[in-house]
Amino acid sequence: MDTSSTEVSFPESAGDHFDRAKEVKAFEDSKAGVKGLIDAGVVEVPKIFIRPPDELSEDLKSRPVELQVPVIDIGNIRERYSRERVANEVRCASEEWGFFQVVNHGIPLDVLEEMIDGIRMFHEEDPEVKRAWYSLDQVKRVRFYSNRDMYESTYANWRDTLNISMLVSDHLDPDEIPNSCRFSSIEYIKHVTYLGHTLFELLSVALGLTLDHLPALECARGRTFVCNYYPACPEPELTLGTSKHSDPTFITVLLQDQLGGLQVMHKNQWVNVKPIPGGLVVNIGDLLQIISNDKFKSVDHRVLANRVGPRISVASFFAGVSVPPKVYVRPFKRTDIRRKSSYIRGFYSRRLYWRFSF
Numbered sequence: 574m575d576t577s578s579t580e581v582s583f584p585e586s587a588g589d590h591f592d593r594a595k596e597v598k599a600f601e602d603s604k605a606g607v608k609g610l611i612d613a614g615v616v617e618v619p620k621i622f623i624r625p626p627d628e629l630s631e632d633l634k635s636r637p638v639e640l641q642v643p644v645i646d647i648g649n650i651r652e653r654y655s656r657e658r659v660a661n662e663v664r665c666a667s668e669e670w671g672f673f674q675v676v677n678h679g680i681p682l683d684v685l686e687e688m689i690d691g692i693r694m695f696h697e698e699d700p701e702v703k704r705a706w707y708s709l710d711q712v713k714r715v716r717f718y719s720n721r722d723m724y725e726s727t728y729a730n731w732r733d734t735l736n737i738s739m740l741v742s743d744h745l746d747p748d749e750i751p752n753s754c755r756f757s758s759i760e761y762i763k764h765v766t767y768l769g770h771t772l773f774e775l776l777s778v779a780l781g782l783t784l785d786h787l788p789a790l791e792c793a794r795g796r797t798f799v800c801n802y803y804p805a806c807p808e809p810e811l812t813l814g815t816s817k818h819s820d821p822t823f824i825t826v827l828l829q830d831q832l833g834g835l836q837v838m839h840k841n842q843w844v845n846v847k848p849i850p851g852g853l854v855v856n857i858g859d860l861l862q863i864i865s866n867d868k869f870k871s872v873d874h875r876v877l878a879n880r881v882g883p884r885i886s887v888a889s890f891f892a893g894v895s896v897p898p899k900v901y902v903r904p905f906k907r908t909d910i911r912r913k914s915s916y917i918r919g920f921y922s923r924r925l926y927w928r929f930s931f
């Protein structure tokens with residue numbers, strides 16, 4: 574692979590003279606992401622990715638336990654009796670875990686596999702091709718980057734991303750998507766959008782509301798597809814693929830390959846979300862926690878770095894169109910939730926005559 578135009582070098586050990594801003598800028602200027610580091614032959618994790626020992630030792634102490642997030646079969650939900658049974662499983666999982674996996678969700682296996690392959694192909698394209706898509710400008714609907722919050726966050730994540738945003742418009746011109754994943758993405762987006770609608774129906778029933786309650790709030794619109802590539806990491810014990818966070822969405826539907834690495838916080842312990850062939854992970858986001866009056870939980874999760882890679886995942890964020898832009902503060906911090914929750918509830922009740930009593 575051609576890396577000759579990557580005019581950056583990363584110090585093996587930055588020691589006391591480490592200038593983070595300079596290193597971040599060098600990494601950013603390369604427009605080659607973490608994959609570019611690997612291609613350049615880096616064998617030690619550069620310092621901007623290294624988390625402090627206290628944070629890492631705390632992470633190491635919290636051993637992932639062998640629990641499994643609930644797996645829910647959502648086939649056959651058009652019939653009312655089975656829908657209510659499934660909605661009850663969704664309710665339990667959303668209250669206790671904030672996470673579940675769905676099987677028999679109606680998206681064909683080849684659509685899932687082609688999506689993963691397409692995203693892998695994009696990230697493994699010639700660096701010059703990817704550079705043309707590189708941008709940290711949030712207004713751009715389709716863009717490639719590594720660590721969109723690089724300049725604000727304290728530690729960089731060991732991952733690269735292709736971001737496809739349909740937040741402000743439902744229409745996406747095929748030409749706006751890179752060639753390598755164009756048709757697979759369009760097909761997957763079509764299917765996962767339909768699935769999102771079905772999940773909002775189930776979540777409505779799970780909340781004791783009518784089937785169309787959450788779909789009527791247009792929760793299933795305003796989507797962003799975050800297509801991640803986690804390169805193999807030479808020192809996975811020093812960094813993370815994705816740092817601990819909760820999602821600022823109504824829900825997120827996650828497609829992951831079979832490598833694993835996603836962990837969810839459950840009862841103060843990290844639990845591995847084991848990939849299921851053909852399964853999709855669903856998690857409750859901050860917005861649904863807020864408008865459900867904290868009945869459903871938006872739970873912290875993270876992704877470990879791994880000596881084996883790459884790992885591919887596609888997070889479909891359903892953020893709703895009716896939430897005004899200033900509510901999109903990413904990542905939503907816990908304090909932000911508290912600060913914003915009355916505003917968001919107020920917004921919904923004013924606009925949609927939201928009535929909720931538990």
Ligand SMILES: O=C(O)CCC(=O)C(=O)O
Pocket residue numbers: 799801815820827829835874875876886887888
């Ligand atoms: O890649 C994953 O498994 C999860 C990514 C994630 O949590 C996110 O992008 O919000």
Ligand SMILES: [Fe+2]
Pocket residue numbers: 818819820825874888
């Ligand atoms: Fe997430």
